[in-house]
Amino acid sequence: MGDLILPEAAWRRRAGMDRLCEVLGTDAARFVGGAVRDTLLGLDVADVDLATELPPEDVLDHVRAAGMKAVPTGLAHGTITVVLPDGPVEVTTLRRDVATDGRHATVAFTRAWEEDAARRDFTINALYADPVSGTVFDYFGGVDDLAERRVRFIGDPLKRIAEDHLRILRFFRFQARFGAEVDADGLAACTVRANDLMALSRERIAAELLKLLLANRAVPTVRLMIKQGIFRPVLPEITNVDRLATLVDREIGAGIAPSAIRRLAALLPPEAAIAEDVGARLKLSKSDRRRLVSATFPAGTEPPQAIAYTLGTDLAIDRLLLSDRPGADAQAIGDWQAPRLPVSGGVLVERGVRKGPEVATLLRTIEAEWVRAGFPDKDQLDGIVAAALDQWRRDSSNA
Template sequence: MERMILPHAAWRAREGLTKLCGVLGAAEGKVRFVGGAVRDTLLGIDVADVDLATTHSPERVIALLKDNDIKAVPTGLAHGTITAVLPGGVPVEVTTLRSDVATDGRHATVAFTDDWQEDAARRDFTMNALYADPLTGKIFDYFGGIDDLAARRVRFIGDPLKRIAEDHLRILRFFRFHARFGDAPDQAGIDACTERANDLMALSRERIAAELVRLLVAVHAVRVVELMIERRIFAPVLPEIDSAARLARLAAREAGAGIAPDPIRRLAALIPADTRVADDVGARLKLSKVERRRLISATEPVGEEPATVIGYRLGKALAIDRLLLSDRPESEAASLIDWEAPALPLTGGALVERGLRKGPEVATTLRLIEEQWIAEGFPDAARVERIADATVAQFLRASNSA
């Protein structure tokens, strides 16, 4: 990747971005694009978030933005980050150049600097330490990130063990980035992550979960998870993950069905098909209530009912999870992609009009009608009316004879 000029990309024309860069001193070299936007543009990948690095202090950034009618939100003032809000509410993070004063594996104390290379040196991987001039597009590469991008190699800046000691989460970030971009494994990085895997125990489970769910849907997730299991990366925090076989099978079935990867579904494929294990893992990772319910559901058997019936009973997402994780044809899961659950064309009021009393007998009879409607494949309203007539008549006869 020899080109040292940032290619044109749609994100560079976002409304207000040129003004923001001008306000922050682009003409004087006081601000640069940094990180993912530069990396992904060089790789031809769509860019979501745009980050800027600047030599200005955070207080100066706030003052410049306010003086030029740009909304400034002090989202990470202690670490030098101000969020500038562009027209339409689009956020751009502006961070003052920094160096690490002290780290403990979870948090860092930083000092502000005006040295671009010093700022680059504290970043994790070479591909994330690329800067670009907003006016000329000139790329600044202090640690060989361009060559690593060309080789699709995720490589720590400097000593991998030191980088991991500064922030233990970099172990998971290394594998997540490798799953997204990597073709050529960096052996020194893999060895360092293996040696320091126990450091993951010091991290909050929320931070672990946040990295894991992003890793599991990456393009090379299966291959990288296999490597992580081989190197016992999961063992300290998720010992339940000891095989990627079900994940590999699931990924193939997702692709065959044309269904996008889902991190919770893929996590379910990595743990034993046991609801108690799923509940424990979900709690340990502090997943949301919805995510925990989904993880537990995905470990349950799918049953033998038609796919649409499963979809009606569970909801589309949970039904697709169970079908893809089962031995049933993947086409059944695919059939639910555009399927919308029908609504029973009958109300309790219609049963009262037929002579039932409000209360439990209406609810009971409505459930009986619904079950027959499901068993018959969700017939139309006319058929439901006939089912209702027959069911109510039978109920009333039984009541009268009692």
């Protein structure tokens, strides 16, 4: 420990970062967790966390006295969010667990770095770095595990899962993102304790699952989870990974960014009632639930732009990629901007249509034909409007 130096990275040069570390005391604060792990892997870093020996109240006082904005986002657990010009940094006092129940932990603050490391879930997440020298501190072999792409619990996996049941899903999420060969002890513990997931809030389950589905190795990881019965206690509908595998290949082939909701839809039987039930169970947002349900319907045979005009781009891409239509159909609407119907109700009124429901009905007829014709130019649209008005006049005279 102490031989490895954290590589230079853009996030270390963010405005205010050096000043924050000085305020906390460079001998009393270290970068920790994902920022250290991902920098060692050469990956981009979004979120930055600092661990400190200072009590949270002192962190607040020091940061505010330096003229920085500090928000006590998790004071009871020792977390202060410091708002820097390039984004927030979470500063958390070193902690040790006093009591756990599988969902929540009661903590006590400590000044021992190894105690703080020992309460973290996996060795690759318990890496610290000196903010000045970049020296990496590794108490549980995380650097070696990172080199081997091994996701390994700190200590006894069964004990760590008993402390926080969500670690079952986190084990697989990190496996999907970083893992190569699966750690046998961790896998065995997750399999034995899979029923513990039933004690978790569905929001926490959804958050982990949706992150997992975006990872590079989502398909083999989900396949392993199905084989080990991990989903059975909370999402028994997930029994096959084949549609997800096909979808991932189609996303890549079409050059379309993955969507966690689209990928979740691929894991479920294509039935609206099932999608609605799962969306409600996971307490997804209304828009995500609507998207999940929409993805169960077939793409149909209309041109891709017509589908996108009716459903919106995201929902249209979902249906096209989950169908057996060519990937080029989804590509065709990736950057497509739906036009607006260049005909208003006022134009119809000027041409003799009575104000009221008839205008709206006629507009819908014109719009449907305009979409079917592929959003033609003004001359062809004028013909569509004229034909619709002629039909309206015939119908009105026969009424």
